Amino acid sequence: MARVGYFLSSEEFSPTELVEQAKMAQDAGFHALWISDHFHPWNDAQGQSGFVWGTIGALSQAVDLPITTAVTCPTVRMHPAIVAQAAATAAVQTGGKFALGVGSGEALNEHILGDRWPASAGVRLEMLEEAVELIRRLWSGELVTHHGRHYTVEGARIYTLPDQPPPIYVSGFGPRSAQLAGRVGDGYVSVLPDAELVEAFRSGGGAGKPTQGGYKVCWSRDREVAEKNAYRLWSNELIPGELAQVLPQPAHFEQASSLVSEAAVADHFVCGDDPDEHLRGLNSYFEAGYDEVFVNQIGPEQRGFFDFYAERVLPMIAAPTG
Template sequence: MTEFGYFLSCEEFTPAQLVEQARLAERAGFTRLAISDHYHPWNDAQGNSPFVWGVIGALSQVVRLPVTTLVTCPTVRLHPAVTAQAAATADVQLAGGFRLGVGTGEALNEHVLGDRWPPFAVRADMLEEAVEVMRKLFTGDLVSHRGTHYTVENARLYTPPKGARLPVYVSAFGPRAAERAAEFADGLVTMSPDTELVGRYRAAGGTGPVIGGAKVCWSEDRERAVKTVHRLWPSELLPGELPQVLPTPRHFEQATELVTEEMVARSVVCGDDPQAHADQLRAYVGAGFDEVYVGQIGQEQEGFFDFYREQILPQVA
């Protein structure tokens, strides 16, 4: 059975707002939380980007829902040994309810220390080795590792994860990446309800959950909702590898000058039509997703949660 969670966008909201959204999500009937991990927002209009691990600590004190990062990059800005410690602590705080979603990252967040931004094939190798390092550390044993990309010397997590194995979900957006994820991931993360991609993951031996998510903009005024998405999240409509290689919010603002309000209206669920919201979630269910996270764009949060509690979740849950 598909579970429906709420997506907390660190790029758009302050830590206090994210914590309040988590409270509202739990009351509305969402059964899980996901949270983004960014150093920068996609554009200056979004205006935020708190340290995700601090926010997760706060969430653990106010809600009882499991939390998944969608997604963390444990390869460049943060060494996998440091990411492992952060993830293990989050899992203890959440009483075993943390799931580590990881991906190959974006230059937007990972270039900030001045490191070279590698091509995708190298980043994919780095990610697989990083997951290997983190899993060794999650055992609580003393770990030394000398690999192609990472070195760890005499490291031990004295506060290991709550469970015997902290699940690591891997993000993939193409068929080859999904097949590779099936080899070492505990689950697949991909945002579009792509039945073929899910099938490739399963055919390659992937047995873990398939996780996805979508942003919407609920409002009683659909035109206002479209304008809100166009102002805050036009980056959602950028094609191909652009989101992985552009280095600054200013570059995203330049690229998204090509995104029109008409494009947003065609691509993003906006307004208060229950059928449109429910149909989007059913598309993920039909594609074989196990967890689907919905994120509300803009400040009309309470109206969104009332709408989903009363009209959407009862239809699809």
């Protein structure tokens, strides 16, 4: 049976709401959790952005599901040494059921301390690679001193460590970043059902490593209501190119999203209560080569979504053949 998890949106829901959603996900039969890590939401309509490490601590006491950050940027807003400590604690709290998902980040979250946001994607990936190396060194439990191109650590040691270091899954939205994920990551995460990216990850060194994909739906018995909620809350997902990496404020995403039509959003997201449409959306990721898919419900109809997936979708999921 294919593995389907639930994607907790830190941008749209409070920490308390996310814990309740995690409980519902566990009861509904979802096998694991993703949780986003942001300082700002993408737009003011989403309205939240709690500190993910506090939420993970609460989740660890509320459910038994594995948890992956999707994704943490360990390069600017938070120094990799602090991310290493936070992730090690999360792994201890969850009894080893934690994976650190990392990515090169967005200016939206990373500009807040006044640090320069690198315009070059190549520099951002270089920073990510050094951060991953440093995090793993710190997880050894040894005293670490590091003077790298981007980061300095002086005599740091992490004392609270899990029995085994958590895996690091690396995000990639283009061939170059997917290949980096294959080379330095223990797994791959993406929100695109793109078989070419999965293959770039595997050919770059990721053969045999797990792959996780995530996507959003908007369940409602009223398709029109679902489409309006998706447009109001997540039209930013259709902003093209590198804008998502370089725009610094939610207001800028709202301005760019004004160019996205309601029809385009309705076509992009699975909306409504047709189980076949939801199944096709999930299977598009499995057919692209993902081992696990994490689905997020947009908007307020959370209980209805979980009941629908428990009764009409999850029992029908099967890994594609051929």
